Amino acid sequence: MLRSHASARTSLKKWCAALLFVLGTSAELCLPDAIPEGERQNVLDSAGREIPIKFIVFDWHAAEVLSSIAKIMVEEALGYHAVFDEHRPFTVMDVALKLSGCLDSTCNDMQISDSHVALDCWLGSAGTDTDTFMQQHPGKAPEDLGSIGYEGEEALVVAGKLVDEAYEHSGFALDFYRSYNQSHYSARKHFDGIADLPREDFLRCDDPVAIFVDTPYMNDYARWSGDTDGLLAVEGGYNAAGLLLPTSV
Structure with a gap:
C-alpha cells in the first residue's frame, strides 16, 4: 500500500475490523454502528x-x-469523507507521481496533491524507475506501508488440456520451457495466432500507460534476454516496439 506524505499528517485514531461481502454499490450503510455521512x-x-x-x-x-x-x-468506521479518483492508472509510477504531487520523475515541477492512498500496488513488477524515484525523493515520494496481507505471483499459464494434446501429438511438453525453442520445435502450431484474437482486448506496447515504455525496465530485459528484435532504441536505452499486449488477464 502506498500513502502520500501529506496524508501522514492526518491523525486517524479509530480502527475496527469487519468481514464484508460486497454485492454492489449502495447508498445504504454497510457496517453496524456506522458513522452516518x-x-x-x-x-x-x-x-x-x-x-x-x-x-x-x-x-x-x-x-x-x-x-x-x-x-x-x-x-x-473512521468517520471521514472518502472518494475515488476518476482516473484509473495502469502503472505504479503513475500513482507514485500523483500521490507525491510531482509532475515528472525529477520533481522539479510540482502541484498540491489531493490524493492520499493507493492499494494493491505491485511494486515488484513496477520497474526500476519507481524504486529510483522513491529513493531520490524521500520527502516527496509516497510511503510504502508494506503488505496488506497477501502475496501474489505473475506467471504464464498453459491450459492443461492443451498441454496434454500437444504431448500426445508431438511428444513435446508445453509445461517445459525448452519445448519453446524454435530451433527444435514449432510450439506455435498449438496456439491461436495474433489474427485470431480480438484486437479490442489489446493495447500497443508503446502506449504511454504500458510498463514497456519504462526504459530502465526494458534495459534490464535487453541485458538479460539479448532479444532486441522487439525493442526500439531510444535515448537512454530501449522501449518496446509498437507490438500488442493484452489489456487484461
Missing part, C-alpha cells in the same frame, strides 16, 4: 483546504474491490 469529517491538504480522503484505484478488479472495502472502513 452527515457526521463525517474532511482532512486538510497542505494549503489548509478541507478535502475528502481520495483513493487512487488501479485499473484492475482486485484494486477496485480492495479500495471499495477500504473506503467503507474510512467512511463508516
Whole structure:
C-alpha cells in the first residue's frame, strides 16, 4: 500500500475490523454502528483546504474491490469523507507521481496533491524507475506501508488440456520451457495466432500507460534476454516496439 506524505499528517485514531461481502454499490450503510455521512469529517491538504480522503484505484478488479472495502472502513468506521479518483492508472509510477504531487520523475515541477492512498500496488513488477524515484525523493515520494496481507505471483499459464494434446501429438511438453525453442520445435502450431484474437482486448506496447515504455525496465530485459528484435532504441536505452499486449488477464 502506498500513502502520500501529506496524508501522514492526518491523525486517524479509530480502527475496527469487519468481514464484508460486497454485492454492489449502495447508498445504504454497510457496517453496524456506522458513522452516518452527515457526521463525517474532511482532512486538510497542505494549503489548509478541507478535502475528502481520495483513493487512487488501479485499473484492475482486485484494486477496485480492495479500495471499495477500504473506503467503507474510512467512511463508516473512521468517520471521514472518502472518494475515488476518476482516473484509473495502469502503472505504479503513475500513482507514485500523483500521490507525491510531482509532475515528472525529477520533481522539479510540482502541484498540491489531493490524493492520499493507493492499494494493491505491485511494486515488484513496477520497474526500476519507481524504486529510483522513491529513493531520490524521500520527502516527496509516497510511503510504502508494506503488505496488506497477501502475496501474489505473475506467471504464464498453459491450459492443461492443451498441454496434454500437444504431448500426445508431438511428444513435446508445453509445461517445459525448452519445448519453446524454435530451433527444435514449432510450439506455435498449438496456439491461436495474433489474427485470431480480438484486437479490442489489446493495447500497443508503446502506449504511454504500458510498463514497456519504462526504459530502465526494458534495459534490464535487453541485458538479460539479448532479444532486441522487439525493442526500439531510444535515448537512454530501449522501449518496446509498437507490438500488442493484452489489456487484461
